[in-house]
Amino acid sequence: MLRWLIPLIIIAVIEFYSFQAIRTVTKSKFILILYVVITVLVVSYLIYQFSQFDRSIGQTSKSLFTMGLFLIFVVPKIVISFVLFGEDVFRFFKAIIVHFVGDNDGGKFMPTRRRFVSQIALGLATIPFASLLYGITIGKYNFKVIKQTLFFPDLPDSFDGTTITQISDIHSGSFDNPEKIQYAIDLINEQNSDMVLFTGDIVNTHAKEMHPWIETFKKIHNPALGKFSILGNHDYGEYLEWDSEKEKEDNFEAIKDLHRQIDFKLLLNENVKIQKNSDSIRLVGVENWGKHFKKVGDLELASNDIASDEFKILMSHDPSHWDSVVQHDDKNYHLTLSGHTHGFQFGIEIPGWLKWSPVQYVYKQWAGLYENKGRYVYVNRGFGFHAYPGRVGIMPEITVIELKKGKKVA
Incomplete structure (x- = not known):
């Protein structure tokens, strides 16, 4: 009481x-x-x-x-x-x-x-x-395509101009409008990127939440360099009281299998070599590592066969991982892609003038691009929604990042 x-x-x-x-x-x-x-x-x-x-x-x-x-x-x-x-x-x-x-x-x-x-x-x-x-x-399905060009002096020549579409935080259990979700998938495909990356939280809790949407998300085109994904904090079933550990583990295994069913390669503390002509880069995917949430991401394990001078893109769901660990790591992760914050689904954004949300008092990197000594993290504002069934000021995002060789012209 x-x-x-x-x-x-x-x-x-x-x-x-x-x-x-x-x-x-x-x-x-x-x-x-x-x-x-x-x-x-x-x-x-x-x-x-x-x-x-x-x-x-x-x-x-x-x-x-x-x-x-x-x-x-x-x-x-x-x-x-x-x-x-x-x-x-x-x-x-x-x-x-x-x-x-x-x-x-x-x-x-x-x-x-x-x-x-x-x-x-x-x-x-x-x-x-x-x-x-x-x-x-209206706001919860007001999808925005946000484009960003990043310059790297050591980007392999063959990857100059490579484009990446990033989505994050699907939270499929919250969806209630098939037409709007199909519209978002069409937007993803319209970008015609070389690679599609999904940075975690495919459901709120249960694997079955995604079942009505599998065929829709399978329609995401298969790009030249592949489709890859990682897990987010909600994918571990931590926010629920389960009848048994087996039930929880079965649900977790089913969630991991969802990625296969929508034709994404799930990276679990591992990396893949992305080849283009005679050049290659490394795509690294870690499990969730959060300052305030579950820490099962193992960056050392995921990168144990990578040289420090290789070009690396890291997928890590929670941006506090970049803030606490990644940006200081000797292996020099050029670009980290995260999500998790949703931008709190509430805030004010006026490009070039103002960007504010209550979540900024919890996360230093909470929406958009951040940089430290040539190392970048991009925090996607999220595809879906959770808890509050809407979005005010911080719209659902489809990110398109273009990689360019060289230095940005001032």
Whole structure:
């Protein structure tokens, strides 16, 4: 019961302020009663659904809907609460001052709440409400192709101009629109890249989540240099209560086999030599290594037969691996491809001006390209979505990277 106490207190506070805002703006009893009825119904539904969440099943379409409703219902009211709480602080200090110089507002200690402040609060609340609603209805499938050209002085001649399409964080258990997913696959194929790389999290938890989508993802074209993939943190079934270790292990084996079924070569702490004419590069794939999550990636094992002067592309799901280990490694991994963060599925991106998301306070590298002494990591914003069934400001991404020999011209 205690675990519900703090959330219930928070809900009570924001509901108090939200009702105050509505009551200040309108005196209509019908609107006030309607507001109370809707609030009681939604809060009751949310409490029931959260109390029924089954950790042996994990995320479902119902839990995704519940989380979306929770955010749409609560976040705008938090905005209202901050504005009105700020007004209450102002009203309190004003009351203290007036108390020593005379009566105020018909003998009331606190001045009357101002209508225009409540109007401002309600107006501001429409911004997160509309944004979250957009994210659920449109944003989650608003796929963007982002192109990046990288220059390397030691890139083998035959690979000059080679293109790589990267996708990450499919989270197939969250999908609910076959047409939109097919559209995304068509976008991937339109890039006609030399190589397609997938950097982990094919499901939320269960291998069966991908079964309805296998034929769709098999349609990704087979490029000249191949299709390769790695595992992400969600692929290990760590966020579920299993009936037995065998059930968990069977699911893990089935998840690994999904990659074969969609014609991707899964790299498990290993590397492959990519040959083009008389030149070659190394593609290295490690299992998940995360500063905050499962650490089973073994970079040394995956690279034990690679010379330090060979050109290397590393696939590692979690960008904290690059930040903590890879960028400092003596073997000089030229380019690391990651995902994992989803860009929090929420933020603001104005190219050349602003890039912000709450996830940046957890991950130094969270979306796009980062560089240190000629070593790069690219963090894909993710193909799918998880927990919140939408995307606001941080759109689902298909990355196309072109490798060029030489130095970038300033």
